[in-house]
Structure formats: C-alpha cells, structure tokens
Amino acid sequence: MGIVSPGFQGRPRTQEPALPPGQYLTEDFPVLSAGPTPRVSLDxxxxxxxxxxxxxxxxxxxxxxxxPQETPMVDIHCVTRWSKLGTNWQGVSVDTLLDGVDTGAHFALAHSYGGYTTNLPLDDLRGGQAWVVHTFDGAPLPAEHGGPARLLVPHLYFWKSAKWVRGLRLKTMDEPGFWETAGYHDYGDPWREQRYQGD
Amino acid sequence: MTEMSYLDGNMLDGPMRELLTVDLSSAVGRCENCGMTGSMASLHVYSHAPGLVGRCPSCEEVMVRLVRGPDRAWLDMRGTTFLQVPMPMEQPFPGPL
Incomplete structure (x- = not known):
C-alpha cells in the first residue's frame, strides 16, 4: 500500500482551468519576437x-x-500553444479611441514601431474587447513585451495583440498582416483553433 | 504574328527541385530593401516567434519568413530580390573551336 493518499495525485481534468484546444497553461510570460525590440521614447x-x-x-x-483608463484582467492565448490566465493590464479601450472617428470601415490593420502589422475585423476592436495597454501587473509594460504600449485583444490569438503598437489603419477591405501573409489565419480564434490559413 | 506559347507549372518541377534542395547557407541573397548582397548564412534569424524570420544584417528588414504548420509550410521571400545558388556544372565547358 502506498503512502501517498489519493488526494495528492493531482486535480482531475474536470477541475483544470478551461483552455482553448491544443493549449497548455504557463505561469511564465514567454517573450516572442520577430525582430529587434524597438526602443520608443515617450516624448x-x-x-x-x-x-x-x-x-x-x-x-x-x-x-x-x-x-479614461481601464484595468482588464484577461486570459491570453499564444498560437505557439501557451496560455496565461488572469493577466492584469491597464490602458485605454479602443472604443474610447474610436469614439469620434467617422468611419464605415469593417477592417483594421494594426501597425507597430518596428514594422509589424496584423489585421482584425473592426468589430473585434469594439464592444469592450480591445485596449491599448501600457501597464502590466502594475508596472510600465517592458519593451520586450511591447512597451511603451501594445494592443490587447485577448479573445484572439496573441499575435493579434500587436506589440509596440503605433496605430490602426481602418480599411474597407481586409489586408493581411505580417504573420497572416505567411500562413497564419486571418481571424485567429483560439477556441476554434484557427492557427493557419484554412483552419 | 503568333503568340508565344508557354508551358504549365509542371515544367518548373525539375529545375525548382534541383534549386530548393540546396544548402541555403551556401547561397548568396540580395536584400530587396537596401541592396546588401551577401551570404544567407549572415542573416539575423529570430526564432522565438510563430515562425522563423530572417532579417538583413545591414538594414534589419525581413528577407525570409518560414512558417511550419503540422502538415504545411509557407515560405515568403519577397524581401529577397534574388538567391544566387552554387550549382554543379551542367556540362563540360566547350573548348575552343
């Protein structure tokens, strides 16, 4: 008879946090980057x-x-299969930024210092679903995580949350961005596992 | 005047197969952005990313992107004007007539 009680055999799967298919949980905050880290002066x-x-x-x-500042606490899901739950941010809702912008566009191309781009439907940037964030866990967002400011669109794979974000180009036609022109999905819903084109 | 005829893409299969099996580190590439021409082995490659991103060592613009899905791969070389690839001599060099 073993000395380890059943209570120490780990939680059953039903009690695991809900993760999108194909994702694993991480407590770290991995740094992914497709190029050198831009250093952008606040001035x-x-x-x-x-x-x-x-x-x-x-x-x-x-x-x-x-x-007006908001403090979203959200789960994030990277297409490289890690997910991080309950992350704390501070920033400005994209709704606030779009308020007063006269547009009939259905798409946006987010663009960043350093040249990165990613495309999203404009509706996915509205309705309290997206922010331009500058603070993570109560501290200024480090450059390796996209500071001074990054886009945060947590309901889509994290490559849509453009680091070092510089702006949004509103478009009537969808224009694929940096990863979307190299095989990644145009929308990128982690719950539907939309990793690659055609998924 | 007759139109020039063309072949379908199957014609490229042999020549491309010969080219694409080459050791890329032995190839020379030209950066579309700045014109720097040098060994592809000198690119700065960022691999902690959803794909591999090879950047020009001179201007840091993207020259190569390679994404590997479970059953597909994508190669984007729009940032590379050309690849110069060493090839075996096709036939003995003809001597003087």
Missing part, C-alpha cells in the same frame, strides 16, 4: 488612427494617459 511616441477617408486622429503619450 516622440504617438498613436494614430487613419480612417479610410484619409482623416487622421493622433494622440501623444500625455494625451493617451489623460483618457
């Missing part, structure tokens, strides 16, 4: 929304910080 940082009619809306760092 020159800006966020720009360009509407399809050519109009532009710009925010400096000070202007971003003066907007």
């Amino acid at each position: 020159t940082w800006e966020f720009v929304i360009s509407a399809e009619n050519g109009s532009e809306h710009r925010w400096s760092w000070q202007e971003l910080m003066a907007l």
Whole structure:
C-alpha cells in the first residue's frame, strides 16, 4: 500500500482551468519576437488612427494617459500553444479611441514601431474587447513585451495583440498582416483553433 | 504574328527541385530593401516567434519568413530580390573551336 493518499495525485481534468484546444497553461510570460525590440521614447511616441477617408486622429503619450483608463484582467492565448490566465493590464479601450472617428470601415490593420502589422475585423476592436495597454501587473509594460504600449485583444490569438503598437489603419477591405501573409489565419480564434490559413 | 506559347507549372518541377534542395547557407541573397548582397548564412534569424524570420544584417528588414504548420509550410521571400545558388556544372565547358 502506498503512502501517498489519493488526494495528492493531482486535480482531475474536470477541475483544470478551461483552455482553448491544443493549449497548455504557463505561469511564465514567454517573450516572442520577430525582430529587434524597438526602443520608443515617450516624448516622440504617438498613436494614430487613419480612417479610410484619409482623416487622421493622433494622440501623444500625455494625451493617451489623460483618457479614461481601464484595468482588464484577461486570459491570453499564444498560437505557439501557451496560455496565461488572469493577466492584469491597464490602458485605454479602443472604443474610447474610436469614439469620434467617422468611419464605415469593417477592417483594421494594426501597425507597430518596428514594422509589424496584423489585421482584425473592426468589430473585434469594439464592444469592450480591445485596449491599448501600457501597464502590466502594475508596472510600465517592458519593451520586450511591447512597451511603451501594445494592443490587447485577448479573445484572439496573441499575435493579434500587436506589440509596440503605433496605430490602426481602418480599411474597407481586409489586408493581411505580417504573420497572416505567411500562413497564419486571418481571424485567429483560439477556441476554434484557427492557427493557419484554412483552419 | 503568333503568340508565344508557354508551358504549365509542371515544367518548373525539375529545375525548382534541383534549386530548393540546396544548402541555403551556401547561397548568396540580395536584400530587396537596401541592396546588401551577401551570404544567407549572415542573416539575423529570430526564432522565438510563430515562425522563423530572417532579417538583413545591414538594414534589419525581413528577407525570409518560414512558417511550419503540422502538415504545411509557407515560405515568403519577397524581401529577397534574388538567391544566387552554387550549382554543379551542367556540362563540360566547350573548348575552343
């Protein structure tokens, strides 16, 4: 007879946190990057929304910080199969940034310092689903995780949450971004395991 | 005047097969962005990412992206103007007539 009681044999699967298919839980915060880390000064940082009619809306760092701040606590899911639950952020809702932008566009191409891009339906950036975040776990977002500011769209795979985000180009047609032109899915729903084109 | 005829893509199979089995580190590539021409072995490759990203060592622009899915792969070389690949001599060099 063993000395280990059944109570020490681990939690049954039914009590595991709900994860999208094919994902594993991590307590770390892995750093993924497709290039050198941009170092962006807050003095020159800006966020720009360009509407399809050519109009532009710009925010400096000070202007971003003066907007109403939100503190989403969300689960994040990377297409490389790690998921991290209950992450704490602070930033500005994209709803707030889009307020006052006159657009009939259905798509957005997020673009970043360093040249990264990713495409999303505009509806997925609205309705309290997306933020431009600058703080993680109560501290300024480190550059390796996308600071000064990154997009946060937690209901899609994390490559959609563009690091070092610089702006959104609103578009009438969907234009695939950096990974989407190299085989990754245009939408990227982790619960439907939309990793690659055609999934 | 007759139109030039063309063959279908199957014609490329043999020549491309010969080219794509080459050891890439022995190839020379030209960066589409800055024009730097050098060994592909000198690229800066970022692998902690959803795919492999090879960047020009001079301007850091992307020259190669390679994504490997479980049953498919994607290769994007739009940032590489050309690859110069060493090949075996096709036939003995003809001597002087």
